[in-house]
Amino acid sequence: MNEHVLVMLPxxxxxxxxxAGLxxxxxxxxxxxxxxxxxxGEMGRNMGSPTYANRETLPELRKQELISACKEMDITDLRMLGLRDKTLEFEDDEYLADVMETIIDEVKPTLIVTFYPGHGVHPDHDATGEAVIRALYRKKKEDRPVTYCMAITKNREE
Ligand SMILES: [Zn+2]
Structure with a gap:
């Protein structure tokens, strides 16, 4: 079995x-x-204290951080989808699912990791998880890879 992990996050x-551990x-x-x-993540508002970025430099900075992080984790294949930060919840559901489906069909993963729809805390997290699940529902049950969904809660202690 040729295993391949596909991580799909916003x-x-x-x-x-x-x-990172997985x-x-x-x-x-x-x-x-x-x-x-x-x-x-170009719409992030935390520019550090003292500030190390501004609205113009943030996208490039975060891109470089992303590339470095992927190198550290030895990720074999990084794809930047070029979607707009903080707007994913407003994208057309089917369009976002198309984007995810194209990658899933190309990579043919045995395991997908995304956010748990409705439990991602951030609207982009939920929208990404929903789009992945929507894309998977288009497939026959036996053709769907194992999928792990991360849930984040603000009240996990309770
Ligand atoms: Zn996030």
Whole structure:
């Protein structure tokens, strides 16, 4: 069985805080990992203190951070989808699903990791998870890869 992990998340750093362990373990076992990153997180508002970026420089900075992070984690294939940060919830549902479906069909993953729709805390997280699930529903049940969905809660202690 040719295993291949496909991580589908909207922001640079989602992969690092959410799936770095799984990515590292997969790579140690020689399994290729593709990361489809939806946006460049270019609408982020935290520019640091003292500030190290502004609205114009942030996209390039986050792109470089993303590339560096992927190198650290030994991600084999990084795809930047060029979607617009903080607007994914307003994209057409079928269009976003098309974007995800195209990548899924190309990569033919045995495992997908995305956000759990409705439990991603950020609207872009939910929209990405929903689009992936929508794309998978288009396939026959037996053709769907195993899919892990990350849920984040603000009240996990409770
Ligand atoms: Zn995020």
């Amino acid at each position: 922001h640079p750093d989602d992969e690092s805080f959410g799936v 990515i590292a373990q997969s790579r140690k076992r020689g399994i290729p990992v593709t990361y489809a990153c939806g946006t460049l």
